[in-house]
Amino acid sequence: MGETFAVKILSRAAGKKVREGEIVFVEPDCIMTHDNSAAIIGKFESTIPEGRIRYPGRIAIVLDHVIPAASSKHAAGHKRVREFVREQGITDFHDIGTGVCHQVMPEMGLVKPGSIVVGSDSHTCTYGAFNCFATGIDRTEAAGIWITGRTWFKVPQTINIELTGAFTTGISAKDLILTIIGDVGAGGANYMAVEFNGPAVGGLRISDRMTIANMGIEMGAKIAAFPANSMTSKYYDALGLDVAGAVWSDHDAVYTRTLRYDLSEIVPVVACPHQVDNVVKIEEIAGMKIDQIFLGTCTNGRVEDLKLAADILKGRRVHNSVRMIVAPASREEYLKAMKMGIIEDLVSAGAVVLPPGCGPCLGAHQGALAPGEKCLSTANRNFKGRMGEKEAEIYLSSPETAAASALTGKIQDPREVLK
Amino acid sequence: MNVFHYPQSDINTDLLFPGKYTYTCSTGPEIKEHLLEDLDPDFSGAVQPGDIIIAGENFGCGSSREQPSLGLKHVGVSAVIAKSFARIFYRSALNQGLLLIQSPGAVDHYSEGDPVAVDPVAGEVRVGDRLFSFPSLPDEMLEILEDGGLLNHIKKQYTRGDEV
Ligand code: SF4
Secondary structure, three states: OEOOHHHHHHHHHHOOOOOOOOEEEEOOOEEEEOOOHHHHHHHHHHHOOOOOOOOHHHEEEEOOOOOOOOOHHHHHHHHHHHHHHHHHOOOEEEOOOOEOHHHHHHHOOOOOOOOEEEEOOHHHHHHHHHOOEEEEOOHHHHHHHHHHOOEEEEOOOEEEEEEEOOOOOOOOHHHHHHHHHHHHOOOOOOOOEEEEEOHHHHHOOHHHHHHHHHHHHHHOOOEEEOOOOHHHHHHHHHOOOOOOOOOOOOOOEOOOEEEEEEHHHOOOEEEOOOOOOOEEEHHHOOOOEOOEEEEEHHHHOOHHHHHHHHHHHOOOOOOOOOEEEEEOOEHHHHHHHHHOOHHHHHHHOOOEEOOOOOHHHHOOOOOOOOOOOEEEEOOOOOOOOOOOOOOOEEEEOOHHHHHHHHHHOEOOOHHHHHO | OOEEEEOOOOOEHHHHOOHHHOOOOOOHHHHHHHOOOOOOOOHHHHOOOOOEEEEOOOEOEOOOOOHHHHHHHHOOOOEEEEOOEOHHHHHHHHHHOOOEEEOHHHHHHOOOOOOEEEEOOOOEEEEOOEEEEOOOOOHHHHHHHHOOOHHHHHHHHHHHOOOO
16 A cells, blocks of 8 residues: 655654654754744743754754844844854854745755755745645744754645646636635645645646645645656756655555646636635636735745736836735845846836845735735735734735736736736 | 633634734733734633633634744633644644643533533543543653643753753
């Protein structure tokens, strides 16, 4: 009987054959933390005063959430992190401006195929795009792993998602994953691993895979993983690394459930307030007036996403009833977009570009909403209060839908603009 | 003892503790001020040590921020009983030493005013006149809970000189 990706990778890490449902102790290959490192440092130091990190080489810290600091309190947190990094000899520290952690980690070659990665951020599941067993933990657990180097996992069951076909014009990975989440539900994959299989996987770009894996947590999944293939090899080649550690499920692996999607049947969708699984087809909501468009985040802030939007906005104007905010996912992506003229197209159209970071996504600073306003965002979460104001509404869509809506000031089917 | 009953499903981390305070509130007293702010503005003023929360499916979904579990532990909530929990929240609660009980039966049976009592070691919860059992935790996990959370557990091992 074949084994799933999760069973194989956890067996390898545990050094024995493991079964679904079993609790295993493993040493993660990489532990990612971000601005919340400041709080983790406090926990670390109160647990083992003067202590050392067990494996400093496995630690990666990225300052991305509230950058540049929005207040002296945030600045003090950042300062504490910089000091700690020096004291502990942590070399993988990436200061403000490098980008959103989930973009920076792969860019820097810190998440390798077949590795186990934990992060003090729920969207750590993004690295599943790179064949990692990657999942979110809380600050306390991060402090614990800094100290002990290890943690536990319950070996998850797996949902298999089989993909066939190819996207049609104006439709992309975001529409697919929102459709899946709408079907599975916000808790439908709770505690489970999700694998993406099928002939269409080979045609999905790395950026598409990241968009999809990123949102695994929005259906409750522990991990959301893709096999390594030629595109993955190319990505790591460019970094001077390889994919030798890659692992994948057997052809006869046993899944709790298999779902099938034909990409050619996917249509533009929008997740409505205040839950990500509240997904409707665009025609059900088209025409709704929007106050702000936000293009960016670890879900859709890559150059591919910015290009999809720029292709729609080039030579046109953002409607005067709406404001458009863009935050590239990282410095690298920002630079690529600059060189390709994408930033110029977006700024000329009237967009406001923020530094590469999380920006308005978590409501801590930048691009806050007023009570009663509506924002169409390419982020991954539309919870009440997420963007800092609980009387505001957040709608989630693809970059194409966001750009098309920027043109009209209303939720707009991108296929009509692209005709 | 009060029982706070939030029967809806998918109560997420932003409802339990708004993200905008994530980087400015990390201690128990700071968190308490905003705990459940967007779900039940009266909670923070009313909650007493020993109180219990009863909720629906997928409680705690969303962010990995630990203020919800840390805050609930801080104010002395003795258990959250739900039909199911989101996994990061489940881990986080264990890491804080906060008891979570997954018992759809107990949640369905509860009606306003019923007395509720919990026995984590026996794996039993009493709601009104009925007893529901829930799977008890593996030993390693029970130890973390008994030690008052992951870091206390590690600290204990550290001072004992165990390999941690
Ligand atoms: S961009 Fe948003 S979802 Fe992504 S890591 Fe930042 S705050 Fe989290």
